[in-house]
Amino acid sequence: SQQGEEDPQALSIQxxxxxxxxxxxxxxxxxxxxxxxxxxxxxxxxxxxRSNEREKHSGRLxxxxxxxxxxSSLLITASRAADTASYFCATARLLGNEKLTFGTGTRLxxxx
Amino acid sequence: xPEVTQTPSHxxxxxxxxVILRCVPISNHLYFYWYRQILGQKVEFLVSFYNNExxxxxxxxxxxxxxxxxxxxxxxxxxxxxxxxxxxxxxxxSSDQLGFGPDTQYFGxxxxxxxx
Numbered sequence: 001s002q003q004g005e006e007d008p009q010a011l012s013i014q015x016x017x018x019x020x021x022x023x024x025x026x027x028x029x030x031x032x033x034x035x036x037x038x039x040x041x042x043x044x045x046x047x048x049x050r051s052n053e054r055e056k057h058s059g060r061l062x063x064x065x066x067x068x069x070x071x072s073s074l075l076i077t078a079s080r081a082a083d084t085a086s087y088f089c090a091t092a093r094l095l096g097n098e099k100l101t102f103g104t105g106t107r108l109x110x111x112x
Numbered sequence: 113x114p115e116v117t118q119t120p121s122h123x124x125x126x127x128x129x130x131v132i133l134r135c136v137p138i139s140n141h142l143y144f145y146w147y148r149q150i151l152g153q154k155v156e157f158l159v160s161f162y163n164n165e166x167x168x169x170x171x172x173x174x175x176x177x178x179x180x181x182x183x184x185x186x187x188x189x190x191x192x193x194x195x196x197x198x199x200x201x202x203x204x205x206s207s208d209q210l211g212f213g214p215d216t217q218y219f220g221x222x223x224x225x226x227x228x
Contacts, residue, residue: 033216042221043155043203088155098207098214099145099168102155 005103006089012109019076021106023089024069030092032065033100034074037086046074046087051094076108084110114138116220118204124226125194133189133223135204143214144187145205146179148172149222155203161187162214194227201225 006023013019023032034046049056049065049072056063062075076083086107090100117136125131137144146158159169159179166179178190187206191198201222207214 035219040201040224043219045216045218048216090155098143098217099157099160099170100147100155100205100217101157102147104154 006087006106008106009104010107010109012111013079015079015081015110015112017079019079019083019108019110021074021087021108023072023074023103025072025089025091025101025103026070027091028094029067030094030098032063032072033090033092034061034063034072035088035090035102037088037105039085043088079108079110081110081112084108116204116206116218118202118220118223120223121221122224122226124228127196127227128193131191131194131225133191133202133204133225135187135189135206135220136185137187137204137206138208138218139185140208141206141218142209143207143217144179144181145207145217146189147203147205147219148200149203150200158189158202191225194225196227199225199227 031048031050033048035043037043047058047063049063060077065072086105088102088105090102092098119134144161147155149155157170159173160167176192180188201224203222204220205217207217
């Protein structure tokens with residue numbers, strides 16, 4: 001698999017349900033970031049979790065990081081129609097100017 | 113809230129023409145980046161810029177590409193002779209310093225480049 005690969009590729013759930021997306025990566029990282037992208041639009045930063053952190057919360061978002069398994073998950077609770085978008089994880093390496101390596105993304109559709 | 117801005121939002125050009133994509137990073141940020149996303153594909157890193165010089169570039173960033181920070185506020189990406197395969201959404205990003213390195217990267221809304 002490639003650095004920063006999300007699964008599932010697509011996810012459809014009913015409004016109000018929780019959505020969980022996973023990301024796996026290969027190399028050691030400094031941090032992992034999650035972004036949202038509405039169709040054809042820009043990337044909106046959601047949350048950053050550092051390699052020494054295991055869990056982080058921001059509003060309805062919960063991110064976990066397991067560096068031993070080189071994986072992360074993004075949980076969106078109580079989903080809303082406005083959450084419909086593509087979600088990407090992006091990893092920053094340990095050294096260097098922290099270029100981000102993006103995954104392939106999960107396309108989330110919230111059904112009203 | 114401060115944000116990264118990019119102009120134009122959409123640029124259409126003929127193959128072989130030069131284009132300049134412009135970005136205004138968040139004020140006081142120190143690290144600047146260009147990424148691109150070909151339709152339906154993942155976002156790819158092009159180049160990073162710090163302390164008035166390129167700090168890293170990808171294989172994509174060949175001699176046809178250049179970046180500049182001409183006046184302390186703008187950050188530009190120039191493609192000298194565009195090719196059909198340069199058609200993509202180009203994103204600018206900037207980040208502040210945290211400790212000895214960059215912090216969270218904030219992205220602009222993108223410029224959609226169409227090469228005909």
